[in-house]
Amino acid sequence: MMIPQRLAHQHCDVLIIGAGPAGIAAALAAAPSGVSITLVDDNPQPGGQIWRDGPQAALPLLARQHRAALARHANIRVLTGTRVVGLGATSPGDKAPALLLEDPDHGWTQHSQHIVLCTGARELLLPFPGWTLPGVTGAGALQALIKAGLDVRGQRIVVAGTGPLLLAAAATAKKAGATVVRVVEQAPWNALAGFAAQLPRWPAKAVQALSLVDFSLRACTHVLEAQGSGQVQSVLLQRGLNAPETIACDRLACGFGLVPNTQLGQMLGCALGGPLSSGQGLAVDALMRTSVPRVLAAGESTGFGGSERALIQGAIAGHAAAGQVPQAEALLPQLARWESFARELQKSFRLNEALKALARPDTLVCRCEDVPYAALAERQGWIDAKLHTRCGMGACQGRVCGAAMQHLRGWTPAPPRHLLAPARIGTLAVAAMEPGGTHQP
Amino acid sequence: MNSFNSTAVQITVNGTRWQVRAGTSVAAALGQLASGTTRTSITGEPRAPLCGMGICYECRVRIQGRIRLACQTVCADGMQIHTDMGTAPGNAP
Numbered sequence: 001m002m003i004p005q006r007l008a009h010q011h012c013d014v015l016i017i018g019a020g021p022a023g024i025a026a027a028l029a030a031a032p033s034g035v036s037i038t039l040v041d042d043n044p045q046p047g048g049q050i051w052r053d054g055p056q057a058a059l060p061l062l063a064r065q066h067r068a069a070l071a072r073h074a075n076i077r078v079l080t081g082t083r084v085v086g087l088g089a090t091s092p093g094d095k096a097p098a099l100l101l102e103d104p105d106h107g108w109t110q111h112s113q114h115i116v117l118c119t120g121a122r123e124l125l126l127p128f129p130g131w132t133l134p135g136v137t138g139a140g141a142l143q144a145l146i147k148a149g150l151d152v153r154g155q156r157i158v159v160a161g162t163g164p165l166l167l168a169a170a171a172t173a174k175k176a177g178a179t180v181v182r183v184v185e186q187a188p189w190n191a192l193a194g195f196a197a198q199l200p201r202w203p204a205k206a207v208q209a210l211s212l213v214d215f216s217l218r219a220c221t222h223v224l225e226a227q228g229s230g231q232v233q234s235v236l237l238q239r240g241l242n243a244p245e246t247i248a249c250d251r252l253a254c255g256f257g258l259v260p261n262t263q264l265g266q267m268l269g270c271a272l273g274g275p276l277s278s279g280q281g282l283a284v285d286a287l288m289r290t291s292v293p294r295v296l297a298a299g300e301s302t303g304f305g306g307s308e309r310a311l312i313q314g315a316i317a318g319h320a321a322a323g324q325v326p327q328a329e330a331l332l333p334q335l336a337r338w339e340s341f342a343r344e345l346q347k348s349f350r351l352n353e354a355l356k357a358l359a360r361p362d363t364l365v366c367r368c369e370d371v372p373y374a375a376l377a378e379r380q381g382w383i384d385a386k387l388h389t390r391c392g393m394g395a396c397q398g399r400v401c402g403a404a405m406q407h408l409r410g411w412t413p414a415p416p417r418h419l420l421a422p423a424r425i426g427t428l429a430v431a432a433m434e435p436g437g438t439h440q441p
Numbered sequence: 442m443n444s445f446n447s448t449a450v451q452i453t454v455n456g457t458r459w460q461v462r463a464g465t466s467v468a469a470a471l472g473q474l475a476s477g478t479t480r481t482s483i484t485g486e487p488r489a490p491l492c493g494m495g496i497c498y499e500c501r502v503r504i505q506g507r508i509r510l511a512c513q514t515v516c517a518d519g520m521q522i523h524t525d526m527g528t529a530p531g532n533a534p
Binding site (some may be wrong): 042043044045049053054055056057058059064081083104122123125132134135136137138140141142143144145146148149150151230231364367368369370394395396399400422 | 442443444445447461462463464465466468469470472473476477478482483484486487488489490491492493494495496497498499501507509512513514515
């Protein structure tokens with residue numbers, strides 16, 4: 001296979017994975033030092049989830065300012081539609097691990113001096129009967145799809161799960177012309193009230209919360225089942241000890257909070273333990289350095305605290321990667337303020353134990369390999385389940401069912417070893433090419 | 442405010458032409474179709490986008506001959522999209 005050498009190996013000083021608020025802030029902090037920066041994201045536009053652009057998105061001023069700032073720096077190269085598929089072979093000049101990247105047309109090995117992981121978080125999606133029906137999505141998922149142009153005008157939508165994201169998703173759906181028939185929060189009212197009472201400590205967050213108030217909100221309520229034939233048509237809800245209630249709907253958007261995206265960090269050998277993620281996030285020191293030399297991490301992959309915390313963490317990481325430690329340290333007081341907000345979030349939206357009992361024996365847990373919950377009953381852990389049932393061995397590589405089983409049974413997903421995502425054969429051929437241009441035997 | 446104006450692009454889904462607003466993702470566009478499904482699971486269930494952000498791979502479809510994630514692909518004029526391309530070996534993205 002003939003692959004031009006200039007495409008097979010590319011070099012930069014700072015490689016940032018993820019162009020959400022943390023990644024953008026890291027790039028903008030590092031840029032004035034003059035280092036060459038490559039900012040990679042698998043989505044079509046920079047912005048991450050919270051600043052997702054699209055024909056039905058309303059980008060806040062701060063997001064537009066940050067995107068415009070990226071374009072002003074000639075030493076920031078933004079690669080959208082590009083994902084990390086695995087580890088590359090390092091060359092002698094590399095100080096950071098080499099990564100194998102792929103866009104819709106090419107694959108190449110990206111070499112760098114520092115890597116900043118800004119891989120964000122995904123939604124925790126827990127299996128319940130009917131969750132594989134078309135029309136059932138995550139809560140943030142519905143918001144992302146609407147921003148990307150999904151037409152929901154006139155549709156009846158139930159938003160369920162837990163966390164502030166539910167209200168944000170409901171607001172986006174209403175603005176796009178849907179009828180939000182119910183917002184279903186599993187946390188009890190006293191936890192929500194406690195959270196609301198703390199909000200004036202962060203005035204911007206209090207204002208944001210007021211703009212999201214939804215009178216269809218029910219606390220202490222969770223989904224039991226999504227029902228329908230070929231498409232979700234209704235949802236069965238459990239509110240406290242009341243009799244279950246059926247609500248007709250065209251869509252159910254259900255998310256149970258966030259899971260940090262740590263697969264790439266784990267593949268690089270980074271230790272976990274982020275305190276604002278129940279220990280599931282990447283562990284970082286005050287300068288956002290992970291346990292692996294020259295690999296830093298910032299944003300939701302280290303724990304959950306929203307875009308404000310991610311922006312500051314990103315800037316600290318960007319300065320640190322560019323060797324500007326005093327500038328990084330100057331941001332630490334601001335970070336402390338948003339970390340305390342993150343602690344309030346964690347305290348208020350703890351998951352109800354009843355959510356662990358939603359899946360029935362025939363409920364599929366692994367949606368890629370169609371593995372039912374019953375098939376996992378006898379399994380002792382993640383590796384055992386993979387070997388016996390193929391759970392987690394499909395296209396998503398356990399990103400959905402692995403996080404679910406970690407919550408349901410306490411199984412720890414094994415970190416990926418070489419490949420992170422399905423890759424094209426051409427990309428793997430590139431990985432086998434040495435920087436000198438010869439193929440490895 | 443966003444980066445897109447209200448011009449339209451034409452796409453073809455399983456041989457049928459559709460018009461969508463510029464900037465619309467393929468996953469969002471497929472939501473306009475009656476079925477809204479993207480693939481059939483290995484036990485024969487219809488599936489549609491779940492995570493909306495490139496994690497779950499439920500929305501993988503064939504776009505211009507290549508298997509790609511519908512939620513991370515923006516519709517372009519003349520784009521050929523085929524859903525339900527099966528789950529046999531070699532059909533994974």
